[in-house]
Amino acid sequence: MTSPVRLALLGCGTVGSDVVRLLHEQSADLAARIGAPLEIAGIAVRRLGRDRGDLPVDPALFTTDPLGLIKRDDVDVVVEVVGGIEPARTWLVEALRAGKSVVTANKALLAEDGATLHDAAAEGGADLYYEASVAGAIPLLRPLRESLHGDRINRVTGIVNGTTNFILSAMDATGAGFAEALEEATELGYAEADPTADVEGFDAAAKAAILASLAFHTRVTAADVHREGITEVTAADVASAKAMGCTIKLLCIAARGADAAGRETVSVRVHPAMIPLTHPLASVGDAFNAVFVEAEAAGQLMFYGRGAGGAPTASAVLGDVVAVARNRLAGVHAASESAYADLPVRPMGEALTRYHISLDVADRPGVLEAVAGVFARHEVSIATVRQGPAGGGPDAELVIVTHVAPDAALAATVGELRGLDIVRSVTSVLRVEGGA
């Protein structure tokens, strides 16, 4: 048989351990699929002493010197499952420049500074694969960067963070508030002790940047992504959504558009939004992920599965390992980054969105006229107005859903509404997605 393809594994936490386990369990199948066996050359960890249970691997393979491991002549492929910007970037650049293939699950690094990695890969003539960085086990990056390359993607809408989807699903199911639902998620292990990266949308924003880069052949970084988390979503918002036949999801949205001069642009954003229950993303519950793609010719597509967890992420990592190992044996490497389109990323204010706005207003004649006037001044067109039950008090409820308008105009409209005498309070403001 052909001589083995040798891997350096950087990191041996939840995902790394499952990579080791799967490499062991599937070794015969993997060898048959690649045409050569896979072997672990070494595993870089922070501390050698840690108990790693019954991991099926020679303890002598562990090392605390990742750079030394990467530089070894007998290492062909570097698998990085440590995460974070540094030292991961230094390691991967070193590997790629030396012509070693890299498989990584590091979404933060790819979203912050993917360009450096892609440039190093081009320089070293090496493969850079990162299926596991977005939506865990769901085959998504390969479809986007290969299957749909004959088509024109117009919009990608995804639920790409399991923690926030669990929390919002719980709020929807039980009527609980955010704090209570977060507590439940933490108890059940769906939220980390410090949930900031998830609930503030940082994790989803990194994935949005990666998806947008692939979908639009344009370098998009995390800094380009407008980001709002779910900490301010209230039980009242969830109830408003229900009344509209909708549910609230934290969406990442990457959409093609045009600026005032008609030049093509993209907008990339992460925020909670109402989507109708009839939308395929609405039924994505618990910690599942799904990505909805709208393409010119293909129409609507959806990819659904587990977005996190050791085994699902390890599955995506190993799929990439098989691909780069095959390329290596064939003496080729995959098409490098495709960023030819280089579209400008427009600011959130120019993104076209729709708002759902609930207002407590004085229950007297002329109120609707005054409110409608504010919308008109900002050139925001109203789709529906619903007058809520007055409840016997001096107030009435107005629920307004707009047509699509620039986000800045919608935000300014809400700002001016807050200042109106007859508006007691703006009780809920949510964007609406999915053609409700």
Added chain:
Amino acid sequence: MTSPVRLALLGCGTVGSDVVRLLHEQSADLAARIGAPLEIAGIAVRRLGRDRGDLPVDPALFTTDPLGLIKRDDVDVVVEVVGGIEPARTWLVEALRAGKSVVTANKALLAEDGATLHDAAAEGGADLYYEASVAGAIPLLRPLRESLHGDRINRVTGIVNGTTNFILSAMDATGAGFAEALEEATELGYAEADPTADVEGFDAAAKAAILASLAFHTRVTAADVHREGITEVTAADVASAKAMGCTIKLLCIAARGADAAGRETVSVRVHPAMIPLTHPLASVGDAFNAVFVEAEAAGQLMFYGRGAGGAPTASAVLGDVVAVARNRLAGVHAASESAYADLPVRPMGEALTRYHISLDVADRPGVLEAVAGVFARHEVSIATVRQGPAGGGPDAELVIVTHVAPDAALAATVGELRGLDIVRSVTSVLRVEGGA
């Protein structure tokens, strides 16, 4: 710029016309993604005179000599969208042996005799891509043959025929019978004048063979697939399913299993089945397709989108064209067929299934005992029995759902029930899938 990659297009019907249109509309993008422009060298059609509307192509490119076109030195890639076994097989074998890459949407040929094509591809050192052959625009084959190659697929369950899904969705929504729903589908253009290939499950069976081959690294042909269509699904069946919290779908199922000696096997089948409304496949309505994949490490995945139509199919064809054109420029070809596992395909009788059986029985003591005795003799374990409303007459209704058992034992059980004195009639027999 690099010299163009030149395509021979075989067939110019619905899909072929959309391929021509997209090649024209997206030419700048396609060239940027490939690194070279795509050019149409010729289009083989049956008749030259036909009006092809405003197809953006030089009429001089049309020819009625497909073999002559394929053999031309300036043809690099052959795109076949004619369908059927012959003459398509002769053409594609000719192309592949000559080292020309082939992109085809021909599910019937791949399912009947994929081996001949794969062998010709290996012989000629050429690419054979066929994403469009299963589930139209949904990127499915590339995820199966690449993304999940580090994992072990246990089961693939798909809705892969839009016509039958439209019919069953209509029956479910309106309570109509099969004939009436078929008529509606024909009127709306969802069913062809001769709907046999769709409603008898031939189309789905071809796709099942292709999916099973990729999922299990085993050559599976259409002849290996157990096939039942939907012509015998009645309004009463649909009502029974509803009463169970289920809906009826025509499913293609490819599952790993084991024979009596514990050797690994696969079973591949197409038949209508009840699935619970909570299953992700249950909400796949109208003419949409979806494929649900269960893998060891990745867990549950679903791929959803348009399974047919000119533009969606053309999108899949062009995605493949970009891939083979890139390979061509890089001087490589993709990994060939992976059939190393070569698992035996076991007959339907050995497949493990569950049955839902409705019986009209005499309403008298001892009936349940007698019925239960039949199940016990065939070693079929009963999961639930529901005694229907007797309706005041001399009969009662029994609704029985079994646990998993070999299909032959279940079929034999039903056969024996039909012969029992106390059983007036077996009113509905349906398999149950999706863990209801």
